Amino acid sequence: MALSYKDAGVDLDVYEESMSRLPRLMRRTHTPRVMPLEGGFAGLFRLDFAGKLFARQYRDPVLVSCTDGVGTKLKVAQMVGRHDTVGVDLVAMCVNDALCCGAEPLFFLDYIAMGKDDPERLEQVVSGISDGCVSSDSALIGGETAIMPDLYGPDDYDLAGFSVGVVERHRLIDGAKIGPGDVVIGIASSGLHSNGYSLVRKIVFEAAGLSPDDTVAECDGATVADLLLTPTRIYTVPVRRVLGHYRKKQVVHGIAHITGGGLRENLERILPTGVSLAIDEGSWPVPPVFTWLQKLGDVADDEMARVFNCGVGLAMVVSEHFAESIASQLTELGLDNWVIGRIS
Structure with a gap:
């Protein structure tokens, strides 16, 4: 019996339909730096930082x-x-990390692996990626979708993202300038x-045996699904x-993205030798989803603090003299923030 790719679980006609839904989601993220390459095997992005086309000029750019x-x-x-x-x-998980170096995001790539081709599901995923790129001023210039029926279940998929940014070398934030007296602002x-x-x-x-549609009284009646799928x-x-x-x-002497390891571990990884971190526990409100x-x-308190962000998603280590001004600016830009610690 003659076999086809479709018999093995990959329908090339459905794959083609999936791919046809993506270009518009990519184009809405593009800037003049993105160069067209219809049908190409890669994405193109101009590094003409000193040209007339771009307002921002870099003299000694470092890619992040x-x-x-x-x-x-x-x-x-x-x-x-x-x-x-x-x-x-x-x-978010990629560009927030790049931000810790002070980088301006340039472009983003995604890799999506699926057990079965599903044009509607793929479009939903890439729609979210497109939204994230617009929110972060990143251009979505390429990606890859792989259909692997023997590696993933029919409804399973996995995602990986890749972000490239740039920062002027003398503006690079790496934690080396963190010193005694610096203030930690939690966002x-x-x-x-x-x-x-x-x-x-x-x-x-x-x-607990809850279902996604169950509501949580401690969180203003939000559903379990809404609480667990709130985007980063x-x-x-x-x-x-x-x-x-x-x-x-x-x-700004240091920035830490608070992910796995919690607040203390992610801040301590950027501290230079000879200084220590004091976190003022209770200096910020812990959102109800964590207490619930x-x-x-x-769950024990120390386990919560090590696994979750507990309400602080990003932390900035700043000069004490400018802490009040920075906090005020963050508030004006819509980010709740608190002084949560100091460096000694």
Whole structure:
């Protein structure tokens, strides 16, 4: 019997339909730096930073690259059948990391692996990626969709993202200038973001036996699905505006994206030798989703602090003299923030 690719689980006609839905989602993210390459095997992006086309000029540019995924939060999206928000998560997990170096995002690439081709589901995922790129001023210039029926179940998929940014070398933020007296400003998260979901799913669905449609009284009656699929906040635009305000002075000495490991571990990884971090516990309000999860799963305080962001999604270590001004600017840009610690 003659066999075809379709017999093996890959329908090339359906794949072609899937691909036809994506170009418009990419084009809405493009800037004049993106060069057209119809039908090409790669994406093109101009590095003519000193040209007349671009307002911002770089004299000694350093490229900053990041890659990440969404993790087992995808299992919740697949359970619920809602796939647009995890695309935002994918972008956020990458560009927020690049921001820790002070980088301006340039472009983004995605890799999507699926057990079965599903044009509508793929469009939802890439729609979220497109939204995340617009929110972070990144151009979505390429990607890859792989259909692997023997590696993934029919309803399974996985995501990986790749971000490239740029920063002027003398403006690079690497934590080296952090010193005694510096103030730590914590910036509010939008919720769980994209970390700790193996524990979240075990608590919510296995231990407590809840369903995605159940409501949570402690969180203003929001559904479990809404709470668990709230996308990761993208901090790029407001934080870069703050950095741009101090173009002649390096007053932001360190930035930490609070992901796996929690607040302390992610801040301590950027500290130079000879200084220590003191976090003022209780100096910021912990969102109800975290207290609900902790109570539901009887999770210890230190475990919560190590697994989750607990309400602080990004932390900035800044010069004490400028801390009040920076905090005020962040508030004006719509980001709740608090002084949560100091360097000694």
